[in-house]
Amino acid sequence: MYHIFRSGRTMQQLANQPDIDFKSETYKDAYSRVNAIVIEGEQEAHENYLKLAELLSEHKDDLIRLSKMESRHKKGFEACGRNLQVTPDLEFAKQFFAQLHQNFQIAAQEGKIVTCLLIQSLIIECFAIAAYNIYIPVADDFARKITEGVVKDEYSHLNFGEVWLKEHFEESKAELEEANRQNLPIVWQMLNQVADDAEVLAMEKEALVEDFMIQYGEALSNIGFNTRDIMRLSAYGLRT
């Protein structure tokens, strides 16, 4: 099994937590974008799983179930924003996801199931798991409870993609490589775009990158890639 060991960041985040002023204008301003990203992400994930349910009719019921979970996540995060009296900047969030969203839709139109699964069930789910893992220790009490429930679901969404891609590994390999090449650099750009706002929420960019690489590397390993391929694929387009 492929593993990268974690640093001691969680303890440090816990130690810093008493300093966070969830009511400050600075915090609420950053939260209006990060919260919107999560709300928009959950909405798009809902739509993406409905699309996948059409494309993968033998897993239709499972995929519709996942899409319903995404709608519940969206409602949960809307409540987190309301709880802090923050209005999410949804226009910003739409822009934030525009490229990945477009790539998913083009792939879906072309019937490229492997690419759709890589974008939603691997890349976006790993991004979500990393972000939620890093957020939980520094969240307000209300948002922490919501996010703890959500992140458990996200692991099951990632698992759906892993299992399907593992079962179709040999015939999917080339398309996975190409889809990774096209989409992973977009994720690093997205991370850079949100890094300053995340920092205000006490979420370190380094920690986000590290956790994403752990999740994504493990996913590629579970699907059947070897360590050499994982190193090459998971760092593709990463410049810090």
Ligand code: Y39
């Ligand atoms: O599958 C899902 O539920 C994923 C759509 C949700 C996206 C979460 C995107 C998180 C990025 C947040 C970055 C904050 C630092």
Ligand code: FE
């Ligand atoms: Fe392991």
Ligand code: FE
């Ligand atoms: Fe979700």
Ligand code: FE
């Ligand atoms: Fe999800």
